[in-house]
Amino acid sequence: MSLIPPSLIPPGAIDCDVHPAVPDLRALFPYLNNHWRDQVVQRGMGDLETISYPPNAPLSARSDWRPASGKPASSVAQMREHILDPWQIRTAILNPLYGVHLLFSEDMAAAFTSALNDWVRHEWLDRDERLRASIVVPLQNVDMAVAEIERCASDRRFVQVLVMALGETPLGRRHFWPIYAAAARHGLPLGIHPGSSYRHPVTPTGWPSYFTEDYAAQSLALQNQLTSLITEGVFQKFPDLTVVLLESGFTWLPGYLWRLTKFWRGLRLEVPWVNVSPTELVRERVRFTLQPLDAPPTAADLEALLRHVDSDKMLLFSSDYPHWQFDGDEAIPAGLPAQSLQRILVDNPMDTYPRLGEP
Amino acid sequence: MSRHVVSSVDDFPPGTRRLITVKGRPIVVFNIEGEYFALLNRCPHQQASLFHGTLTGLVASSEPGCYKFEREGEILRCPWHGWEFDIRTGQSYCDPSKIQAKSYKIEIEDGASVVKGPYIAETFSIVVEENYVVLEL
Numbered sequence: 425m426s427l428i429p430p431s432l433i434p435p436g437a438i439d440c441d442v443h444p445a446v447p448d449l450r451a452l453f454p455y456l457n458n459h460w461r462d463q464v465v466q467r468g469m470g471d472l473e474t475i476s477y478p479p480n481a482p483l484s485a486r487s488d489w490r491p492a493s494g495k496p497a498s499s500v501a502q503m504r505e506h507i508l509d510p511w512q513i514r515t516a517i518l519n520p521l522y523g524v525h526l527l528f529s530e531d532m533a534a535a536f537t538s539a540l541n542d543w544v545r546h547e548w549l550d551r552d553e554r555l556r557a558s559i560v561v562p563l564q565n566v567d568m569a570v571a572e573i574e575r576c577a578s579d580r581r582f583v584q585v586l587v588m589a590l591g592e593t594p595l596g597r598r599h600f601w602p603i604y605a606a607a608a609r610h611g612l613p614l615g616i617h618p619g620s621s622y623r624h625p626v627t628p629t630g631w632p633s634y635f636t637e638d639y640a641a642q643s644l645a646l647q648n649q650l651t652s653l654i655t656e657g658v659f660q661k662f663p664d665l666t667v668v669l670l671e672s673g674f675t676w677l678p679g680y681l682w683r684l685t686k687f688w689r690g691l692r693l694e695v696p697w698v699n700v701s702p703t704e705l706v707r708e709r710v711r712f713t714l715q716p717l718d719a720p721p722t723a724a725d726l727e728a729l730l731r732h733v734d735s736d737k738m739l740l741f742s743s744d745y746p747h748w749q750f751d752g753d754e755a756i757p758a759g760l761p762a763q764s765l766q767r768i769l770v771d772n773p774m775d776t777y778p779r780l781g782e783p
Numbered sequence: 784m785s786r787h788v789v790s791s792v793d794d795f796p797p798g799t800r801r802l803i804t805v806k807g808r809p810i811v812v813f814n815i816e817g818e819y820f821a822l823l824n825r826c827p828h829q830q831a832s833l834f835h836g837t838l839t840g841l842v843a844s845s846e847p848g849c850y851k852f853e854r855e856g857e858i859l860r861c862p863w864h865g866w867e868f869d870i871r872t873g874q875s876y877c878d879p880s881k882i883q884a885k886s887y888k889i890e891i892e893d894g895a896s897v898v899k900g901p902y903i904a905e906t907f908s909i910v911v912e913e914n915y916v917v918l919e920l
């Protein structure tokens with residue numbers, strides 16, 4: 425089997441995870457009504473920054489992608505110059521990580537989230553036809569989240585529903601199900617991205633001291649959410665729903681699935697609706713973006729790991745722009761089997777996001 | 784193949800199980816409401832003694848939140864890691880096509896035919912009027 429060296433992105437790739445930055449709350453003014461605009465002014469709100477991606481942390485943006493002033497990736501022009509044009513990207517999916525999930529007020533969360541989606545639509549989707557986007561939903565209130573999906577889904581450039589990995593309760597719980605029903609009804613996968621509304625510590629053991637711990641813990645949160653979706657029966661209840669784990673890494677999959685499947689074998693009578701093994705469910709129904717890759721030391725090791733996972737259908741190409749996950753243009757890590765490349769770059773994203781196939 | 788007399792029916796009442804050795808193999812025989820089933824006494828996972836397993840039912844479900852307790856008493860749960868086996872076939876629930884407990888055929892024969900042979904019943908004296916639990920191996 426031929427393994428590729430780290431390489432440039434061939435033209436025509438579909439980038440499934442890029443992050444447009446809202447410059448500040450005022451950028452959302454055109455999409456907020458006068459009450460909420462006034463609230464921003466009266467309350468002296470400036471921005472909704474989270475500590476998930478502190479603006480000055482090197483990880484939050486590659487140095488060559490930082491503009492002289494303002495936030496990285498805060499305009500279509502920057503994104504074009506840095507990735508869309510040089511890499512000849514066919515389609516890039518925008519996943520805004522703006523801190524609307526931090527808000528406690530359900531009404532404010534719904535208003536700001538709608539404004540965020542409208543901002544994406546007008547300031548990004550309307551300006552470059554290579555762009556698609558996720559619908560951000562206010563998980564603070566399930567009815568409002570469903571309403572937001574219904575409001576945005578008719579714009580076929582929205583291709584996914586986006587939620588953060590750490591919220592108030594595990595994502596498999598039944599009170600969230602109307603959101604999944606709406607997503608499935610509209611052919612929108614559920615994308616889960618690192619990020620927290622900080623209702624709980626970001627690790628299961630309590631609050632960590634350092635950013636390193638916080639960031640490393642995010643993939644555990646995604647694993648926990650995956651377990652919750654599996655055990656609570658979301659995949660059985662919504663047979664048309666695909667779940668995409670964004671920026672989660674995937675090299676943890678063999679150990680994770682081995683353990684979860686082991687426990688399922690002995691304890692499945694607790695969750696009798698899980699009538700196929702978690703390993704099989706994940707292979708069929710869950711997709712993972714490529715970057716950041718917690719790559720093993722050698723190309724052969726990565727190839728071996730992909731063999732353990734036993735599928736080249738699960739990976740979706742992503743650059744994670746503007747987060748700093750690799751240097752130069754070498755977004756394709758060494759060790760991917762050459763014959764899988766087309767799948768990862770194009771075929772898998774097309775299969776995962778049915779709306780990408782629409783004219 | 785030879786046929787081995789396990790017990791007389793009268794000595795092996797419903798709700799009991801027996802551990803026997805046939806041709807050097809440990810075999811557990813169950814009487815479930817008058818029906819007899821035999822499995823090799825080694826779990827296909829890591830060889831636990833199935834004789835020590837629990838007989839339970841099959842928890843089935845058509846959707847999350849729905850629990851149907853079916854086939855009560857016909858599912859054997861291994862004492863070590865809880866894998867479930869169908870007492871009738873030995874098939875595991877978790878991976879039925881690949882993981883099976885070895886099962887053996889049991890028949891009830893009357894004493895007259897047992898006496899005729901060719902049965903292996905070294906430890907019994909056969910009474911024509913009784914019925915016997917016979918295992919084929």
Ligand code: FES
Pocket residue numbers: 826827828829830831861862863864865866
């Ligand atoms: S030995 Fe029987 S389940 Fe492990």
